Amino acid sequence: MNDKFWITKMPQYSMVIFIILNISAMLLYTGGNINDYNQEGYSFFRNFFSDLGRRYTLNGESNIISCLLFNASLSIVGFSFITLFYKAKTTFSNNNFLVFLATSFGVYSGFSYIGVACTPADLYLEAHIFFAHWAFRALFGASILYSILIFKTEGFENKYAYAFIIFGVMVLSYVLYSEVILDDPRINPDALVNHVVAQKLIVFWILFAVYIYSIGLGKYIYKNK
Numbered sequence: 261m262n263d264k265f266w267i268t269k270m271p272q273y274s275m276v277i278f279i280i281l282n283i284s285a286m287l288l289y290t291g292g293n294i295n296d297y298n299q300e301g302y303s304f305f306r307n308f309f310s311d312l313g314r315r316y317t318l319n320g321e322s323n324i325i326s327c328l329l330f331n332a333s334l335s336i337v338g339f340s341f342i343t344l345f346y347k348a349k350t351t352f353s354n355n356n357f358l359v360f361l362a363t364s365f366g367v368y369s370g371f372s373y374i375g376v377a378c379t380p381a382d383l384y385l386e387a388h389i390f391f392a393h394w395a396f397r398a399l400f401g402a403s404i405l406y407s408i409l410i411f412k413t414e415g416f417e418n419k420y421a422y423a424f425i426i427f428g429v430m431v432l433s434y435v436l437y438s439e440v441i442l443d444d445p446r447i448n449p450d451a452l453v454n455h456v457v458a459q460k461l462i463v464f465w466i467l468f469a470v471y472i473y474s475i476g477l478g479k480y481i482y483k484n485k
Contacts, residue, residue, distance in 0.1 A: 263350075266343040268478035274340035275467045281333035285312040285326040292318025295449040305453050309463060310392065314382040331377035338373030341366065341470065345402065348477055351416075352409045362405035369398035396435050399466065403428035406473075413480075420476035427469040434462040 289302035289312055297319050299306065312330035317323045345366025352359045375391030403424045410421035438458055445452035 263347050264478065264481075266347050267481065268474055270340050271344050271470055271474040274336050275471055278333045278337050278467065281329045282309070282312065285329040285333075288326045288329070289323065290317050290319060290321045292320075293452070294318060294446055295452055304460070305456055308456055308459055310376070310381045310388065313377065313380050315380050316382055327380060331380070334373050334377035337467075338370040338375075338377065341370030341373065343370075344470070344474060344477075345370065351477060351481055352413055355409060355412060358405060358409055362402055362409060365398045365402035365405060369395050369402060372398060393435075393439070396431055396462070400428050400431040400435065403431065403469075416480045417476060420473065423469065423472055423476075427465070430465055431462065434458055 286302040286304070289307070291298070291300045291302075293299050293303060293306045293311065294308075296306070299319070302312070309330070311318065312323075312326050313334070314323050315327055317326075345363055348366075349359050349363040352362075372391045372395035376388060376395060379388040379391060381388045407421040407424035407428065410416045410424065411418060438455060442454055442458075443451040445455050
């Protein structure tokens with residue numbers, strides 16, 4: 261497959277696959293959240309995405325199908341991010357050091373998503389949290405660096421740079437909100453809904469932002485060929 265597929269099509273396909281597999285995993289999740297093991301089924305407002313990736317649900321039942329679906333979706337998204345950011349590096353011919361940093365952050369975010377998929381929270385909690393945190397942090401770094409590169413690249417519409425800046429601010433806001441401002445939901449159950457809703461909003465925002473970036477990158481590359 262050529263670069264055009266990995267830059268313009270694969271990110272779009274991966275977003276659709278992620279949504280379909282996660283909806284399926286939610287429907288098959290038997291129940292329980294971190295504060296209520298007796299909850300029936302999956303709650304959009306009380307269950308994290310990562311609950312879908314657990315080997316066993318929080319009510320103690322096998323979660324193998326939801327686990328496989330969710331972790332497959334994350335792996336596909338992670339692989340899509342790796343290929344997109346790696347292939348994109350050839351677009352920015354100047355500022356080699358900046359390109360290297362932006363590519364490194366982008367690729368590392370992709371590996372972090374795969375890391376989350378490979379470390380179910382009920383089996384490898386510390387590693388799972390590590391990868392989850394750095395998936396967002398690395399994307400923040402990539403978004404700021406890519407916005408600078410776009411501004412410096414003649415012919416690349418600046419609206420995509422502004423979009424990356426907004427994207428970076430949103431990701432940073434989520435990191436600060438979830439890691440600094442909100443209480444641990446295991447200690448303060450009232451904070452659970454805020455954590456869950458914030459996580460879902462930022463995940464969907466990331467999917468949308470990367471989709472838009474792939475469109476902008478494709479327009480720039482292939483109008484100049």
